Amino acid sequence: MKVFHKLDDFLDFAWVQISRGKADKKSPARHPTFITSNTDGFPNARTLVMRQCDRENNQIEFHTDTDSCKMLSLKENPHAGIHIWLPKVNLQIQMDVDVEIKTGEITIPYWNNVPTNSRTAYGSIPSPGTVIKNPFDYEYAPDQKRFAVLICHIQTIQLLLLGDKHIRAKFKKETNWQGEWLSP
Numbered sequence: 001m002k003v004f005h006k007l008d009d010f011l012d013f014a015w016v017q018i019s020r021g022k023a024d025k026k027s028p029a030r031h032p033t034f035i036t037s038n039t040d041g042f043p044n045a046r047t048l049v050m051r052q053c054d055r056e057n058n059q060i061e062f063h064t065d066t067d068s069c070k071m072l073s074l075k076e077n078p079h080a081g082i083h084i085w086l087p088k089v090n091l092q093i094q095m096d097v098d099v100e101i102k103t104g105e106i107t108i109p110y111w112n113n114v115p116t117n118s119r120t121a122y123g124s125i126p127s128p129g130t131v132i133k134n135p136f137d138y139e140y141a142p143d144q145k146r147f148a149v150l151i152c153h154i155q156t157i158q159l160l161l162l163g164d165k166h167i168r169a170k171f172k173k174e175t176n177w178q179g180e181w182l183s184p
């Protein structure tokens with residue numbers, strides 16, 4: 001069982017795990033839960049693929065369809081949450097993020113790196129979440145204009161490590177990731 005006595009070591013460990021989301025397709029960090037506040041007041045959680053993570057700039061990147069419901073939520077409220085549970089190392093990671101939305105021509109370099117068969121995720125007709133009569137009453141129509149890059153600027157990171165005695169800590173960008181221990 002891992003034990004941390006220094007906040008910095010705990011945060012370093014968490015970033016190693018987060019980074020595996022990009023490098024290792026089998027890591028649960030590849031599929032974080034992304035949470036937005038819905039316009040009706042209910043939170044909305046869904047799985048997304050982590051496309052990039054960058055500790056130096058405190059960023060995590062996702063891709064989505066501009067017509068998806070999350071885009072409307074983010075336009076109303078760009079504060080979002082990210083949740084990752086890593087069962088092998090008994091670590092829960094929670095983040096508060098501010099989401100920057102990139103659409104249009106600025107996304108062309110990103111789009112060029114999306115494999116052709118993955119582009120179907122951006123541009124279905126009708127739009128994602130539209131009511132349809134039958135399960136296959138939609139078409140894939142990949143369209144760069146329907147492609148959005150979500151740059152999540154991390155504001156806080158909260159960690160919970162399960163063990164004989166749990167360890168919990170919170171780190172904030174505003175204190176330069178200094179961190180503080182929390183009672184679990």
Ligand SMILES: Cc1cc2nc3c(=O)[nH]c(=O)nc-3n(C[C@H](O)[C@H](O)[C@H](O)COP(=O)(O)O)c2cc1C
Nearest residue numbers: 031046047048049063064065068069070071128129
């Ligand atoms: C394993 C997995 C990976 C997914 N990856 C993405 C993704 O990278 N981008 C995306 O927009 N939706 C992805 N989805 C679909 C979303 O979970 C969600 O259903 C979709 O984006 C519509 O969400 P919304 O209506 O809340 O906007 C993924 C779903 C699963 C199960």
